[in-house]
Amino acid sequence: MQKFGIGQSVQRFEDPRLLRGHGQFVNDNFLHNQAHAVVLRSPHAHARIRSMDTAKALAAEGVLAIYNGADYAASGLGAPAPVMKRTRIDGSPMFAKPHPVIAREIVHYVGEPVALIIAETLSQAKDAAELVEVDYESLPANVNGARAVQPGSHAVWAECPDNRSHMQEIGDKTATDAAFANATHVVKRRYEVTRLHAQYLEPRGVVGDYDVKNDRYVLYADVQYPHRVREMLSNRVFKLPAHRVHVITQDVGGGFGTKGWQYPEHRLMLWSAKKLGRPVKWNCERSEVILADEHARENITEIELALDADGKFLGLRANVEANVGAYVSSDRNLLAPFGAMRALSGTYAIPAAYAQTHAVMTNCNSTAPYRGAGRPEAIYAIERLVDDAARELKMDPIELRRKNLIAPSAMPLKTALGYNYDCGEFERGMDMTIEAADLAGFSKRRDEAKRRGKLRGISVISAIEMAAGAGIEEAEVRFNTGGTATVIVGTKNQGQGHETMYKQILAERLGLDPAEVEFVDGDTDRLAYGMGTSGSRSTVMGGSAVCVAAEKLVQKGRKIAAHMLEAAEADIVFAQGNFTVTGTDKSVAIKDVAKAAFQPAKLPKGLEPGFYETGTFNSTDFTFPNGAHACEVEIDPDTGEVQLINYVVVDDVGTVINPMTLKGQIHGGVAQGAGQILMEKIVYDEETGQLLSASFMDYAIPRASDMCDMEIHSNPVLTKRNPLGAKGAGEAGVVGAMPAVMNAIADALAREGVKHFDMPASSERVWRALQDARATA
Numbered sequence: 106m107q108k109f110g111i112g113q114s115v116q117r118f119e120d121p122r123l124l125r126g127h128g129q130f131v132n133d134n135f136l137h138n139q140a141h142a143v144v145l146r147s148p149h150a151h152a153r154i155r156s157m158d159t160a161k162a163l164a165a166e167g168v169l170a171i172y173n174g175a176d177y178a179a180s181g182l183g184a185p186a187p188v189m190k191r192t193r194i195d196g197s198p199m200f201a202k203p204h205p206v207i208a209r210e211i212v213h214y215v216g217e218p219v220a221l222i223i224a225e226t227l228s229q230a231k232d233a234a235e236l237v238e239v240d241y242e243s244l245p246a247n248v249n250g251a252r253a254v255q256p257g258s259h260a261v262w263a264e265c266p267d268n269r270s271h272m273q274e275i276g277d278k279t280a281t282d283a284a285f286a287n288a289t290h291v292v293k294r295r296y297e298v299t300r301l302h303a304q305y306l307e308p309r310g311v312v313g314d315y316d317v318k319n320d321r322y323v324l325y326a327d328v329q330y331p332h333r334v335r336e337m338l339s340n341r342v343f344k345l346p347a348h349r350v351h352v353i354t355q356d357v358g359g360g361f362g363t364k365g366w367q368y369p370e371h372r373l374m375l376w377s378a379k380k381l382g383r384p385v386k387w388n389c390e391r392s393e394v395i396l397a398d399e400h401a402r403e404n405i406t407e408i409e410l411a412l413d414a415d416g417k418f419l420g421l422r423a424n425v426e427a428n429v430g431a432y433v434s435s436d437r438n439l440l441a442p443f444g445a446m447r448a449l450s451g452t453y454a455i456p457a458a459y460a461q462t463h464a465v466m467t468n469c470n471s472t473a474p475y476r477g478a479g480r481p482e483a484i485y486a487i488e489r490l491v492d493d494a495a496r497e498l499k500m501d502p503i504e505l506r507r508k509n510l511i512a513p514s515a516m517p518l519k520t521a522l523g524y525n526y527d528c529g530e531f532e533r534g535m536d537m538t539i540e541a542a543d544l545a546g547f548s549k550r551r552d553e554a555k556r557r558g559k560l561r562g563i564s565v566i567s568a569i570e571m572a573a574g575a576g577i578e579e580a581e582v583r584f585n586t587g588g589t590a591t592v593i594v595g596t597k598n599q600g601q602g603h604e605t606m607y608k609q610i611l612a613e614r615l616g617l618d619p620a621e622v623e624f625v626d627g628d629t630d631r632l633a634y635g636m637g638t639s640g641s642r643s644t645v646m647g648g649s650a651v652c653v654a655a656e657k658l659v660q661k662g663r664k665i666a667a668h669m670l671e672a673a674e675a676d677i678v679f680a681q682g683n684f685t686v687t688g689t690d691k692s693v694a695i696k697d698v699a700k701a702a703f704q705p706a707k708l709p710k711g712l713e714p715g716f717y718e719t720g721t722f723n724s725t726d727f728t729f730p731n732g733a734h735a736c737e738v739e740i741d742p743d744t745g746e747v748q749l750i751n752y753v754v755v756d757d758v759g760t761v762i763n764p765m766t767l768k769g770q771i772h773g774g775v776a777q778g779a780g781q782i783l784m785e786k787i788v789y790d791e792e793t794g795q796l797l798s799a800s801f802m803d804y805a806i807p808r809a810s811d812m813c814d815m816e817i818h819s820n821p822v823l824t825k826r827n828p829l830g831a832k833g834a835g836e837a838g839v840v841g842a843m844p845a846v847m848n849a850i851a852d853a854l855a856r857e858g859v860k861h862f863d864m865p866a867s868s869e870r871v872w873r874a875l876q877d878a879r880a881t882a
């Protein structure tokens with residue numbers, strides 16, 4: 106096994122640089138003569154802009170320009186629009202309004218940009234923003250998705266009175282209805298999933314520049330897919346050839362999906378930089394992030410399961426109402442609610458299934474994919490339902506799962522909702538989890554807790570998600586004349602440890618010393634294309650592209666080595682960085698082959714000099730990372746406080762590239778899932794539409810003390826869908842954590858008579874649920 110190769114817990118090569126403060130984040134850019142921008146945002150959820158007076162602000166010291174919606178609209182620039190085809194329930198086209206970048210007449214959510222103020226310094230821009238006088242006429246607002254679809258509810262858009270943008274259905278309705286008609290038991294529930302913000306460490310930022318010499322826009326921004334952002338800006342906004350837009354993404358302090366795409370501020374900074382003839386910088390303040398950014402999750406799922414007398418699942422039916430916000434302005438709003446419907450049947454063999462999802466518009470920010478992009482919501486619904494079904498039918502939840510889990514022998518298998526599972530050992534993973542979580546000893550621990558006046562609950566859930574499939578990925582491996590190499594990739598690291606992961610793959614495939622490899626990502630000028638980082642695809646897609654490039658280098662290297670070693674090409678074998686004449690000790694290192702490749706005299710006749718190759722990987726289908734999670738909680742009935750006591754994960758991400766960084770990914774995902782269940786929530790005032798949780802004073806995120814130790818094991822089942830045998834891992838933790846934490850809480854509460862409980866499990870809500878249950882007992 107290679108020292109730095111696949112499967113080794115190599116420490117992250119990027120960390121010393123980052124820990125010493127040598128990271129280069131977007132706000133670390135200080136371009137010559139740069140100006141500073143502040144975005145003035147609407148304080149109303151729904152209001153008419155009667156007038157705006159910028160005279161005082163324009164006269165303030167250092168102010169260079171103030172632009173309103175009319176100014177931007179006059180530029181004639183284009184905007185993104187949804188590409189995926191959707192319809193309303195009656196078959197008419199979907200209702201989708203483009204996001205206007207700066208609102209002109211009516212604002213539709215708290216935080217919508219109403220003016221852009223640019224000054225010499227940030228303080229001057231902030232001071233001037235306070236001098237802009239906007240006269241608003243407040244209009245009725247709708248921020249609650251369930252209420253927005255009630256008859257008589259205020260319309261977010263007058264042209265769409267029912268607030269329903271569009272819907273989608275999947276599965277076989279007739280077969281599913283028949284399955285329900287034949288069922289012995291039907292268990293039905295309604296689960297609410299809250300609205301969140303990703304809360305990355307680094308708030309978003311942009312520096313927009315216009316390169317007059319080369320007549321091109323240059324965007325410095327923390328985005329997840331620089332090439333696709335370039336394409337959107339060039340094709341749809343500026344309507345220029347792609348080479349006239351250059352996107353540079355340096356270090357990114359967390360993305361989690363909601364930094365994925367192209368925000369209004371990107372367009373504003375590029376547009377104003379060209380107008381002013383100088384770079385313009387905007388950096389989101391921490392107190393501005395929930396107003397400025399895309400939000401995530403929020404849906405209500407009604408889900409029902411049909412079972413036979415023996416507990417076998419016969420059918421699944423679901424109706425999901427997703428609050429997607431005011432603007433349905435790109436595929437972003439569509440991805441999470443709809444992309445995830447197919448995950449609803451989880452790891453179970455369910456012969457018939459049918460699901461509908463409805464996009465409901467409200468006076469909220471748009472929602473977008475956030476870690477798991479709908480799969481956590483789906484697995485949350487099915488795994489809660491399985492536990493609720495077990496309780497209702499007085500069955501053991503593990504046995505109910507065991508009866509219905511898809512067996513490895515049944516794969517490949519296409520589920521009733523359309524996922525193509527290729528491999529996985531769901532029951533084995535569950536058994537390993539049960540063992541590690543000491544499920545057998547739980548009743549003793551529960552009794553002991555009871556004696557201390559505490560309530561204990563436990564869960565074991567089975568999760569699966571879809572990762573790493575859509576689109577191609579490119580990578581280049583480029584040796585120089587000295588024999589060291591540069592790897593250039595189209596994915597974009599945001600904290601996942603990509604430099605380490607790619608160098609490990611290169612160590613394995615080409616025997617390269619990581620210290621002799623330079624890692625480059627995030628620059629559209631350096632590589633032809635990249636789909637970028639989302640959907641846990643970098644390892645599988647980018648890593649496989651590196652494998653393709655590496656294989657081409659081995660092929661070419663074999664020819665050069667044969668010539669250097671005076672042997673037949675067929676007799677050359679490559680292993681651990683050396684080309685060897687088979688059966689001899691004659692060998693030459695790849696580094697020396699690379700050096701020779703630049704000296705035509707050392708090459709076989711007719712061989713093109715140079716040692717650099719690109720690789721492009723196109724997968725046949727998605728990978729399906731899966732795993733079982735167990736969670737044990739203790740609740741103080743006097744305060745409602747929930748404490749995580751124990752957490753176990755047994756994951757299957759196929760080939761594990763780096764067990765240590767993988768654990769980091771699972772940890773982070775579990776913390777985000779637990780955070781949503783325990784405390785995180787964006788809260789709006791139902792009457793006024795005011796945002797009540799705009800800062801960390803009101804929006805709680807989990808701290809280290811809210812978590813417990815986690816035990817993480819792997820049960821890898823290698824996929825044949827890529828040369829690495831790997832499955833995506835970046836979202837797997839959160840997918841399992843949401844149901845695991847909630848089912849453990851529900852288990853403890855159910856024993857006290859609580860029949861139904863929705864997130865967040867804040868102390869107050871838990872305490873109230875216990876009080877209500879006692880009152881009605």
Ligand code: MCN
Pocket residue numbers: 358359360361362475476477599600601602603606638639640641642643644645758759760761762763764766767770773831832833834835836
């Ligand atoms: N890994 C591994 N073996 C595998 C798969 C992955 O060892 N079989 C490890 C590698 O260290 C790899 C990392 O896990 O670098 C993540 O790999 P992958 O599953 O390919 O996911 P991506 O790199 O494509 O990252 C995207 C994914 C998503 S979609 C979100 S959202 C998310 C996440 O990763 N956002 C993150 N993890 C995050 N972690 C950090 N720190 N910051 C974010 O914004």
